[in-house]
Amino acid sequence: MKAIDPPPMPRRTALAYAVGLPLALLALIFLPAGSLTWAPGWLFLGVLVIGFALSALVLARVNPVIFRARSRFQPGTKGWDKALLAVMLPAMTAVLPVAALDAGRYHDASVPAWMVVLGYFGMLAGIAVAAWAQAVNPFFEPGVRIQSERLQRVIDSGPYRVVRHPGYIAALWLFFGMALALGSFWALLPAALAAALLIVRTAWEDRLLQAELAGYAAYAQRVRWKLIPGLW
Secondary structure: OOOOOOOOOOHHHHHHHHHHHHHHHHHHEEEEEHOOOOOOHHHHHHHHHHHHHHHHHHHHHHOOOHHHHHHOOOOOOHHHHHHHHHHHHHHHHHHHHHHHHHHHOOOOOOOOOOHHHHHHHHHHHHHHHHHHHHHHHHOOOOOOOHHHHHHOOOOOHHHHHOOHHHHHHHHHHHHHHHHHOOOOOOOOOHHHHHHHHHHHHHHHHHHHHHHHHOOOHHHHHHOOOOOOOOOO
């Protein structure tokens, strides 16, 4: 049986992403901040874009099929996952306008400089670990499902040697890193909501994989930790 990979993203959709995503980021940051001259917003945006651009360049060389896999939610994505994402994705997105409103417009929170630096470190570490996971895992899709038409198999190389869901720990670093990098404590609230839902998703996805993906139960015996080494 031959694996059937997802089709390429339509050119019109790719163009819409290329134009719409930067405009959305600008709107999410600078409209709540109330000014296009908010320097921390431009610094954040520059670091974020450069980080993801470098990640994309690496992935284009080592695992280009990942762009097809992650271009859309594929048929068979679990209904419970769609329900979780319907809350988690808005919560994750809300980190940016809440931080911009707090730190950029009202200046209510005084986040120490060392915590801002820590936020950038967490954000970049999240991008790097997510890229590493995608580089070794061609089945790294945005939705939870068993990818039978792609002949999905257990991936146990790279960061998967340490934890079973490295992409999710990368997402946690991103959620909290973005809030602190923009200098906002209030933005930690939507980050915490997104993180809580992600932890639920991790547990449910892991249960599904152990039940339905051949070899995953044995892999789970070898790699004990779902998300955080030494803890869970």
